[in-house]
Amino acid sequence: MEKINYQNLRIDAENICVDYNGKVALYDANLRLKPGQICGLVGMNGAGKTTFFNALTGFVNISKGKIRINGESVRSAQKDQTIAYVPQNEGIDSQFPISVWDVVMMGRYGSMNIFRCPRESDIQAVKDAIERVDLTDHLSTPIGNLSGGQRKRTFLARAIAQRASILLLDEPFSGVDIRTEKLISELFIQFKNEGKTILLSTHDMIHVREFCDLVLLINKTVVAYGETSEVFTPENITTTFGGISPDFLFGPES
Amino acid sequence: MELCSFLTLDSFLTDPLTHDFMRKALLMSSLVAAVCGFLSSYLTLKGWALMGDAVSHSVMPGVVVAYALGLPFSLGAFIFGVGSVALIGFIKQKSRVKEDTVIGLVFTGFFALGIVLVSKIKSNIDLHSILFGSPLGISLSDVKQTIFISLLVVILLSIFRKDLMLYCFDPRHAKTVGINVLFLHYLLLTCLSLAAVVGLQSVGIILVVAMLITPGATAYLLTDKFDNMTVISVLSAIISSLIGIYVSFWFDLETGGSIVLAQTFIFLFAFLFAPRYGIFKLKKLFSVYK
Numbered sequence A: 001m002e003k004i005n006y007q008n009l010r011i012d013a014e015n016i017c018v019d020y021n022g023k024v025a026l027y028d029a030n031l032r033l034k035p036g037q038i039c040g041l042v043g044m045n046g047a048g049k050t051t052f053f054n055a056l057t058g059f060v061n062i063s064k065g066k067i068r069i070n071g072e073s074v075r076s077a078q079k080d081q082t083i084a085y086v087p088q089n090e091g092i093d094s095q096f097p098i099s100v101w102d103v104v105m106m107g108r109y110g111s112m113n114i115f116r117c118p119r120e121s122d123i124q125a126v127k128d129a130i131e132r133v134d135l136t137d138h139l140s141t142p143i144g145n146l147s148g149g150q151r152k153r154t155f156l157a158r159a160i161a162q163r164a165s166i167l168l169l170d171e172p173f174s175g176v177d178i179r180t181e182k183l184i185s186e187l188f189i190q191f192k193n194e195g196k197t198i199l200l201s202t203h204d205m206i207h208v209r210e211f212c213d214l215v216l217l218i219n220k221t222v223v224a225y226g227e228t229s230e231v232f233t234p235e236n237i238t239t240t241f242g243g244i245s246p247d248f249l250f251g252p253e254s
Numbered sequence B: 001m002e003l004c005s006f007l008t009l010d011s012f013l014t015d016p017l018t019h020d021f022m023r024k025a026l027l028m029s030s031l032v033a034a035v036c037g038f039l040s041s042y043l044t045l046k047g048w049a050l051m052g053d054a055v056s057h058s059v060m061p062g063v064v065v066a067y068a069l070g071l072p073f074s075l076g077a078f079i080f081g082v083g084s085v086a087l088i089g090f091i092k093q094k095s096r097v098k099e100d101t102v103i104g105l106v107f108t109g110f111f112a113l114g115i116v117l118v119s120k121i122k123s124n125i126d127l128h129s130i131l132f133g134s135p136l137g138i139s140l141s142d143v144k145q146t147i148f149i150s151l152l153v154v155i156l157l158s159i160f161r162k163d164l165m166l167y168c169f170d171p172r173h174a175k176t177v178g179i180n181v182l183f184l185h186y187l188l189l190t191c192l193s194l195a196a197v198v199g200l201q202s203v204g205i206i207l208v209v210a211m212l213i214t215p216g217a218t219a220y221l222l223t224d225k226f227d228n229m230t231v232i233s234v235l236s237a238i239i240s241s242l243i244g245i246y247v248s249f250w251f252d253l254e255t256g257g258s259i260v261l262a263q264t265f266i267f268l269f270a271f272l273f274a275p276r277y278g279i280f281k282l283k284k285l286f287s288v289y290k
Helices: A049-057 A074-079 A100-111 A120-132 A148-162 A178-193 A205-211 A234-240 A246-250 B009-018 B020-046 B049-069 B073-094 B099-121 B127-132 B140-159 B161-169 B171-176 B181-222 B226-251 B255-273
Strands: A011-020 A023-033 A038-042 A064-069 A083-086 A166-170 A197-201 A214-218 A222-227
Touching: A011 A049, A023 A049, A023 A064, A023 A197, A023 A214, A023 A222, A038 A205, A049 A064, A049 A074, A049 A083, A049 A166, A049 A197, A049 B171, A064 A074, A083 A148, A083 B171, A100 A120, A100 A148, A100 B161, A120 A148, A148 A178, A178 A197, A178 A205, A214 A234, A222 A234, B009 B020, B009 B226, B020 B049, B020 B140, B020 B161, B020 B181, B020 B226, B020 B255, B049 B073, B049 B099, B049 B127, B049 B181, B073 B099, B073 B140, B073 B181, B099 B127, B127 B181, B140 B161, B140 B181, B161 B171, B161 B181, B171 B181, B181 B226, B181 B255, B226 B255
Parallel strands: A038 A197, A038 A214, A083 A166, A166 A197
Antiparallel strands: A011 A023, A011 A064, A214 A222
16 A cells, blocks of 8 residues: 655545534544545535535634645645635625626735735736636626626636635536536646646536546545545445435436 | 795705704714715625614613713723624524524613613613714714724724625635634624714614615615725715705704615615616616617
């Protein structure tokens, strides 16, 4: 078995537990990801996917265990803009009076001064990010007037503008059009080549097989973790989804 | 009133300005309206209307105690305002009672405590002016306090304008990029308590929540840009204050109530005729100009 070099790990979560006022949401969860790896996070609603993301970003505190991001604490990962979180479409207030440009600029806030005055480099980063997700025609469009796919791309652009080395994506493919789906999958390949690490949650089993090198099956704790080809078996999926067979969940041959 | 019969617009506007107390009331109320209007954008977007109601009612015992002890009333109000929010958070976390229920029971408890204290302390506290505001009878020390608090809130909101917007919009992202979300949470609460304190002089404790939510709600119907929303919110708050005071002067009406009614009418106007989000979509009527 090859020896793991902990310094080279982007994400190293060891036996982490999260509870909300005594209610356990996640326990004894482990995850190790290297640069350039794409990992799928699969589980039922309420299985702890969002909690896992929240623990990695530091949005909730872990009650046990240890998280190292690039060998450092979550706190310094926050300071270094290491992690970008791309929320679910349902997780944001689409009626908020804010434009595409302003949302993407928020990706730069962490590295700006206290007044958040954009410098030339910030403006350039935002321009480039918006161009990469193909929204240049919608710079000043309020996010409320965008389609689901365009909104998803806006938040992807925010993550790009942030120049994070780790991307956490909550259901990146839900409620998006085919064009966005194609663009996201192209971006994933680019991110991989740039050495970024991606952790994405999804309900779609086809996407897991298509993009993910690794898969993490969770149901309050890790059910199985490893190479997609080895771990993503009907038996493991059945266990993850509480005994319901994958055929029933996703149809045969999925 | 016989005055009304020969009023011209000119004298309608200028006559009240001959009175010292009216000039002071107009200036102070505009200042207070601007502060509350500024904050209002954040509260409506954050969904803190009920929180605004809670804090503004909870400052009551603080005001009474401060008066009785001869301290600045803003200090007492501030302590009880922030205290009520801390208590709400504590009870919510330690019990199974739902949040809106906790908010309701905490602020009514505080408010009741205030009323009981007023009846017991029997100093020269004017219950009526606390409950319904007294912009026409504002004292010099109150003026100083109001100016100081207003400037403080405006400066804080101006410095952290963008961070607070991010906090309202996507706190998770804020946290992820290392912005201190807990600080922003308490900053917004602090500003809310302070704004409630200055607002209650204009319209009183019972109606101050209107100053904190109506201008923001009106602006929200009129624009899709956050900066514009803040400007519209502040302007509509100031205009409402001026209209309210003039109307109450000429028709001898309760001033606080008049100010809030003016705000409500402006909101209703936006609700009906806002270009994009109004019921009748004024834009369509003027589409020939586009």
